[in-house]
Amino acid sequence: MGRGGAAAHMLRRMNRFRKFVFSSEGWPLLLVPFIPIALVLELSHADATVIFITSALGVIPTAALMGRATEELAARSGPGIGGFLNVTFGNAPELIIAFFALKEGLQEVVKASIVGSILGNILLVMGAAMFVGGLKHKVQKFDRTAANVQSTMLTLAAVALVLPAVFQLVSGGGLPDPAAEAVEFSSDEKSISVGLSLILLGTYAAGLLFSLKTHKDLFNPVHGDDGEHGEPWSVKKAVIALGIAGAAVGLMSEILVGSISEASEGIGLSPFFVGIIVVAIVGNAAEHWVAIYFAARNKMDLAVNISIGSSAQIALFVAPVLVLLSFFIGPFPMALVFNGFELAAILLSVIIAQQVTHEGESTWFEGLQLLAVYAILGLTFYFV
């Protein structure tokens, strides 16, 4: 029993370790070392490109911890408040990153990262989930009605995100140049943006009432009950973890955003590309992993809700909050006027989101088509 037993024990431990690392809460831990590395590099004024890459990797575990802590806190606080917490803190990392970009005056990067998050969730996250899930399961079903509510919210948001640009074009003004850092628009545009933001936030609040109260049976909230997580956290532990994670996300985001302009020059990518593709992927890494995880287990309802729901949340909550914040932070208030690429990307991805979800079924090929659309957009943006 001697050596054989020890080897078997070893193997079991390694197996458990491997299982943990590849579980949805395990793997981000591997990236934890990048947090102090980014911090040290930043303090020692190292090369911006290296700072950018390490802080980008460092954001991922902090965002994952934030997601986990929110979930645990939500699980402890009853469906109503729990759902509210889940939904409100769900996109906190994106909001925090954008907050620091706003503070730095990088309004065009903020707008690019808003659009990038919408695109990334619909095309990359949902695409990867449908593709991976579809490799295992021939046809996967999900609830059409819930998906439809959220894709209609996206369409509504698209109207709000497109109209200020129409106003700009009809009044003879130009759309922002993708290469600009920040563009100031007329006071009419600012007023329109504030008004639209209030309408979006009001609709978002009504949507919470709808999905958490009057029609909550449409949205099955069996999120944490799938046996993956170990013991539940105490409320105290969850609140402390949320606080630490929030601070860490903030720290990493500030470093990340501070290095964007210089780093993008170093890597040879435009700040626009960095905002719309790189920052969006970093900010949504956690959603990405979780959606694929559920899709592979044939829980397509959750995967679709996470991806389209996150997109809708970015558009109806994060974007308007940033507009309102911009009156207090940064050089001048930010108007919701997007550039031509962003407008085309919003409109096309909303049409596709509707088309892919209206049937309530998905296959690997549908997933691949979404990924192909993301590749098409990414390729074009690369040349900006």
Added chain:
Amino acid sequence: MGRGGAAAHMLRRMNRFRKFVFSSEGWPLLLVPFIPIALVLELSHADATVIFITSALGVIPTAALMGRATEELAARSGPGIGGFLNVTFGNAPELIIAFFALKEGLQEVVKASIVGSILGNILLVMGAAMFVGGLKHKVQKFDRTAANVQSTMLTLAAVALVLPAVFQLVSGGGLPDPAAEAVEFSSDEKSISVGLSLILLGTYAAGLLFSLKTHKDLFNPVHGDDGEHGEPWSVKKAVIALGIAGAAVGLMSEILVGSISEASEGIGLSPFFVGIIVVAIVGNAAEHWVAIYFAARNKMDLAVNISIGSSAQIALFVAPVLVLLSFFIGPFPMALVFNGFELAAILLSVIIAQQVTHEGESTWFEGLQLLAVYAILGLTFYFV
């Protein structure tokens, strides 16, 4: 029995009065006094803003009477002709208002009111119906096939309404300025507009054949059978009422249109906003009330048919008829070239109409989303 009986009798009478006033044919009667008031003010050359407001309020009861008379006449004349009457006179008030605007040379106001009627029916009327209906009933069902036929008609109309603008842009011309009164376009544009109008009218005629003859079972015509109306009218009474209502609509419309330019200055709104929001609401007030009435009684099929059907009718019947009329009335023929706001609004609302109706189900939140889109458009148009 004395005083108690008199009080009870009084109460019953008051109840009946209240019931009548708040019924779909009662409340417009309250606005009847505005008809002579508007007339007197107009004759005494009062302030344009006051004339505008009173005549706008005066249009509503005359349009309601016209709707009621059409319905009664339709009920007396068998399903085929009845349906035809209903459908043809259904948008007579909009047509009459636009006719006088055309005569005044206010072509841009005419086009704005066409787009405003399409938007208003899809977003405001259907939105309010779904919202009010959804407050009482958790999920409301309606026939998808009938809704789909009409939303496809709207898409077809959108193609026709968008292409002349594409032609204009590709040939290097500009779109009309929303602040203009009337813009003359090239003779090619006029020919295109006439051709498109004939295609739209032909499709409209085919649609009548479809919905009244070959596939009439799809469209349930149990419109007046819901016990609200009292005794049926005789044909004679209906024809006389239709004649009086038509004349009154015409009179009010002429006064209304004559005061638009001056009044819009007085109120501080652009003629564009007045055309696309105010005139459209006034012209569709009757549909509005009826659609909400049916939605509250869970007759969603009727509510959706009224709203999307009216939009389709405006696009496929009223708009082309106005183009053809413009060759005989007004300064020069009107081309179907819409401005940037109108184009964006048409395209976005057609996409939303399709998205909201393709499932055959609605909830209060879907209604609220439609109202939010209307608010977004209204807010932006306010700053034009």
Added chain:
Amino acid sequence: MGRGGAAAHMLRRMNRFRKFVFSSEGWPLLLVPFIPIALVLELSHADATVIFITSALGVIPTAALMGRATEELAARSGPGIGGFLNVTFGNAPELIIAFFALKEGLQEVVKASIVGSILGNILLVMGAAMFVGGLKHKVQKFDRTAANVQSTMLTLAAVALVLPAVFQLVSGGGLPDPAAEAVEFSSDEKSISVGLSLILLGTYAAGLLFSLKTHKDLFNPVHGDDGEHGEPWSVKKAVIALGIAGAAVGLMSEILVGSISEASEGIGLSPFFVGIIVVAIVGNAAEHWVAIYFAARNKMDLAVNISIGSSAQIALFVAPVLVLLSFFIGPFPMALVFNGFELAAILLSVIIAQQVTHEGESTWFEGLQLLAVYAILGLTFYFV
């Protein structure tokens, strides 16, 4: 039995002849004489307009023979390779015509004919099939899932076909003039076009895997089993026929393309109109006939698959192959930058394709609506 028997025999023969001529493989034979006529006229340098018309008519029987030979070869080679053959040679005529146009340097005609084929298949072919089928059958059903896969492919293709134009507009460049023969774009645009083409071809290959292998049960391949065709061809006969047909299509296409510029002047149509309407109709004449044939026999699945499938194939296979070929043929590489009409037509027809197919049902009126949209586009293009 004498005279009566002879007359009856005569009648039977005539009936059989009539049946053959009006069958889907018979009627193109009537156009065979135009092949030598076009050849003789071309060699004798006759009037370009006459050459154009005769060669256009001559393309039709050669394309029909090519389709038939491909089908027979496919039927002999098992579902996997058979499907591949069918799908790959299915749009060979369009590819061959475009190849010669590319060689002549008529890149704008090539792009117009790509868009024209997409439009023609969705609007004209599917419209005519739904209309004719719907006259006989009240409501026709088809498989939504298969139709949806293909309409999503079209949307994906639309993204790829629209983005280079967005890139062009955002970088401050103009879209090609519809009257131009060929426009050279920046090297960035060429790189984007190549990248997009590779993504489209990859998606196309994945789509073959999906429809011929992993989900082949969704697409019922009972194409040739409907008893119309007579005896099956031998592989040898099919290969020889394919070779002859290919050579004949090539010959006719070269003559056709060589006469476009001069003929379009003669007829008074722009080369743009000839490319987007005339060439597209000629190239798709065979699909057209076959789709109507199946629709009339209530095999709507096949009719819809042929029309939307052909559109998707043109967009995901023919268009990218032509972009790659343009690096070796013609004056300079062709970028996928479409003009304003083409962009509007692509976007609108993709939205309509989705709307008409998502229900899995069709009626004569839906067919007529598609035809009306085609008429609207054709009318507008006529004035270019």
